[in-house]
Amino acid sequence: MEIFRVEDLNFTYPECSSKAVHDVSFKIGKGEFIVLCGSTGSGKSTLLRLLKPEISPNGEMTGNILFHGAPLSDCSGRRSASSIGFVMQSPEQQIVTDKVWHELAFGLENLGVPASEIARRTAETAGFFGIGIWYGKNTADLSGGQKQLLNLASVLVMSPEIIILDEPTAQLDPIAASEFITALKRLNEELSLTVLIAEHRLEDTYPLCDRIMVMDEGKLIFNGEPRKIFTEIKGDSPVLRGLPAAARVYGLTGGKDDCPLTVREGRNYIEKTFKKDITALPAPAHEAAEKETALEFKNVRFRYSRNGDDVLKDLSFKVNTGEIFCILGGNGCGKTTSLKLAADLASPYSGVIKVFGKKLKEYRNRSLYRECLALLPQDVQTVFLCDSVREELEKCGADTASLPFDISGLLDRHPYDLSGGEQQAAALARILAAKPKLLLMDEPTKGLDADWKSKMKDILDRLKNQGVTVVIVTHDIEFAAECADRCAMFFDGKIVSEGTPEEFFPANSFYTTAVSRMTREMYKNIVTVSEAVEICSLNGRKDDAHDSH
Amino acid sequence: MVRFHELNPAVIALWFFTVTGTAMFCSYPVICFLTLTAGVLLFLVRNGRNHLRTHLFFLILYVILTLANPLVSHNGKTVLFVMNDNPVTLEALLYGLNSATMLTGVLYMFRSFTQIMTSEKLLYITSLLSPKISLVLSMAVRYVPLFNRQGQKVSDTQKAMGLYADDNIIDDITGRMRIFSSVSTWALENGIVTADSMAARGFGTGRRTSLKRFSFTLTDTAFLIITVILASTVIVAAAQGSLEFDFYPEMSGIHPDHTGKAGLAAFLLLVLMPVFKETEALIKWKYSESKI
Numbered sequence: 001m002e003i004f005r006v007e008d009l010n011f012t013y014p015e016c017s018s019k020a021v022h023d024v025s026f027k028i029g030k031g032e033f034i035v036l037c038g039s040t041g042s043g044k045s046t047l048l049r050l051l052k053p054e055i056s057p058n059g060e061m062t063g064n065i066l067f068h069g070a071p072l073s074d075c076s077g078r079r080s081a082s083s084i085g086f087v088m089q090s091p092e093q094q095i096v097t098d099k100v101w102h103e104l105a106f107g108l109e110n111l112g113v114p115a116s117e118i119a120r121r122t123a124e125t126a127g128f129f130g131i132g133i134w135y136g137k138n139t140a141d142l143s144g145g146q147k148q149l150l151n152l153a154s155v156l157v158m159s160p161e162i163i164i165l166d167e168p169t170a171q172l173d174p175i176a177a178s179e180f181i182t183a184l185k186r187l188n189e190e191l192s193l194t195v196l197i198a199e200h201r202l203e204d205t206y207p208l209c210d211r212i213m214v215m216d217e218g219k220l221i222f223n224g225e226p227r228k229i230f231t232e233i234k235g236d237s238p239v240l241r242g243l244p245a246a247a248r249v250y251g252l253t254g255g256k257d258d259c260p261l262t263v264r265e266g267r268n269y270i271e272k273t274f275k276k277d278i279t280a281l282p283a284p285a286h287e288a289a290e291k292e293t294a295l296e297f298k299n300v301r302f303r304y305s306r307n308g309d310d311v312l313k314d315l316s317f318k319v320n321t322g323e324i325f326c327i328l329g330g331n332g333c334g335k336t337t338s339l340k341l342a343a344d345l346a347s348p349y350s351g352v353i354k355v356f357g358k359k360l361k362e363y364r365n366r367s368l369y370r371e372c373l374a375l376l377p378q379d380v381q382t383v384f385l386c387d388s389v390r391e392e393l394e395k396c397g398a399d400t401a402s403l404p405f406d407i408s409g410l411l412d413r414h415p416y417d418l419s420g421g422e423q424q425a426a427a428l429a430r431i432l433a434a435k436p437k438l439l440l441m442d443e444p445t446k447g448l449d450a451d452w453k454s455k456m457k458d459i460l461d462r463l464k465n466q467g468v469t470v471v472i473v474t475h476d477i478e479f480a481a482e483c484a485d486r487c488a489m490f491f492d493g494k495i496v497s498e499g500t501p502e503e504f505f506p507a508n509s510f511y512t513t514a515v516s517r518m519t520r521e522m523y524k525n526i527v528t529v530s531e532a533v534e535i536c537s538l539n540g541r542k543d544d545a546h547d548s549h
Numbered sequence: 550m551v552r553f554h555e556l557n558p559a560v561i562a563l564w565f566f567t568v569t570g571t572a573m574f575c576s577y578p579v580i581c582f583l584t585l586t587a588g589v590l591l592f593l594v595r596n597g598r599n600h601l602r603t604h605l606f607f608l609i610l611y612v613i614l615t616l617a618n619p620l621v622s623h624n625g626k627t628v629l630f631v632m633n634d635n636p637v638t639l640e641a642l643l644y645g646l647n648s649a650t651m652l653t654g655v656l657y658m659f660r661s662f663t664q665i666m667t668s669e670k671l672l673y674i675t676s677l678l679s680p681k682i683s684l685v686l687s688m689a690v691r692y693v694p695l696f697n698r699q700g701q702k703v704s705d706t707q708k709a710m711g712l713y714a715d716d717n718i719i720d721d722i723t724g725r726m727r728i729f730s731s732v733s734t735w736a737l738e739n740g741i742v743t744a745d746s747m748a749a750r751g752f753g754t755g756r757r758t759s760l761k762r763f764s765f766t767l768t769d770t771a772f773l774i775i776t777v778i779l780a781s782t783v784i785v786a787a788a789q790g791s792l793e794f795d796f797y798p799e800m801s802g803i804h805p806d807h808t809g810k811a812g813l814a815a816f817l818l819l820v821l822m823p824v825f826k827e828t829e830a831l832i833k834w835k836y837s838e839s840k841i
Binding site: 055078081085086088092095096097106107109110112113114115118119138155344369374377379381382387434 | 680695759
């Protein structure tokens, strides 16, 4: 059975010369699990919103969208509200009411469903998602992952035929994200619910989906089975940076058939295909020179309230000048708190924090924030106080020319209108105006697509070359592996292990990159995709002599 | 074994409003005294020996209110003594005592009322009146903590960016104002997402219903009927003028007629209903626990 059929769809925003959606045609059948990917600005969101009449953008549209064989525009408001579910990116802003149970009931209340029926359906849905325990709670008290699960549930309660999700996990940490994806997969398998999801982090969704659609500059450039992606798109195309590590290694080493998707399949592919003569890459020369300490925590203890538990328990670490130091760890282990303390936004009840050898107390009259230390918060929207990026930067006397990246294209726009990556860049420009020597960053890759992540890595490298010390707190293991000089694992209020990425990741068996897990039995200290590609090509293929294809 | 605060919010609210309303509009001394006694009893039954400071506060308030009246009002026949050439009368003192009793009694009742009526219960009552107003209130209740939290985040970020350049008050105030305006923009900008989310779930497609989290049980009905019968007895007595009491120039109405007596008896029962309910539940629990 066909739910959606889209024929030659074109869409142009008012006062825009280029089309946001360009000649797109596809079908969606009952029970399919489809992933839509593509970099920011490729037209994913526009396409998804065109499928949901209530929130379709204004603009010029040609072509047909058929819902169950009839034009979507003929569908009644009540029908489209209940049959087409839509979940957006921000967990917080989608919630309407103050109580979890009321949020669940909201959609059904709008449709005028009798109260007894609402009670039955909310109870059922709460049971399915396991949110019965927090049924009576305030929505404001939930964690980000719980909020997004609630958003999904409160759409599901209206029993939709298809659910459309626009980057639902972008704001979540990896654990919450994979829980969310698991819930979606369950819905798809147990209720045969049709799922169309736009994502740029594909590690979790890619192996689960039936079909993948890739968009680039408004066009649908691939629409087919996930394993067949390299039959039509070249392995080094930037569109594919978000694919699972196994698939990327496959593509970059020149594979053209069914690509591996999981760590297990990737491992088998490398073992079967490549020789094992060279087991390690030549180690980069480490300068052993003793360096100055930029940031030092010494036996720091901290708690938020007198009767609370310690958030930081005897935390000690040192960050050297000129290095990029990544602190990794799960939720609520105290990572963000330690950054707050370093920026003097809260004070420990015992222990010492030194910045460039001076205790925080000795930085009088907020001189700490002038040409010394800066903090890029997790929620970068909190950085902006003005109506345009230009105003924001002029007010603080930022010199856009000296920035290690180009933001000239963003200057005249409102900060809130920028995409996640652009916001991050604009906020960073604003923060760097104070010319910090020590930059603290809280989750700089949250909500960024693969393209922006690699841009962020370049920015960090350039900052490092300018002599800036960077401390990053992140969940993003792959990002840390690529950009860090040293990594540390934070657990239960203190740092439990630290080292360079080449020492740190191979020593861990769970908390490590997919590539490290794939290659550890064959090669030594391979952590990132590019390293894996390098060592594979150094070794060469086993069947180079008689290539059957 | 339903306790008073577990009754349907509408029933609870009706009880509170009839009791406090009667006490305020018909300040017959016995009624004021009963309101205060029952108010204190209800508060004690619910909170035990905690909240000592609340009791202390009400006691001081009680004394001040009682003494304030004879100092400003010099009506009345019986002069007790003369202070600064002004007579202090027994009637004025008793009038002060009566209003103090009434006011403290009503305040005690409201203390228990705010403890029992959580925001959720108040929203339930507004949803009985209008589902739309209830939704708006519910959204507002959600936005207040959200707004505060965002304000704190912006403040932290801006502090680390050197917004408050110096430690002085003017700088602090201008900084705070900028943060407030920024959070307002944030709320409006992000409100668009909320609006989309509402539209996507069919808001405005037709008549709304609303899910009620509180059901109306037999106990609720019984409680409601008893409240209405007792309250109407009191109101009838008051309306007929049987519960009128004058302090000035001398006290009159100390001996009410039969209707008045019936009204007072009804009020006694009415005002003690929650205390009965709580004690009943307590005893039943003790009994059933002893069987376990």
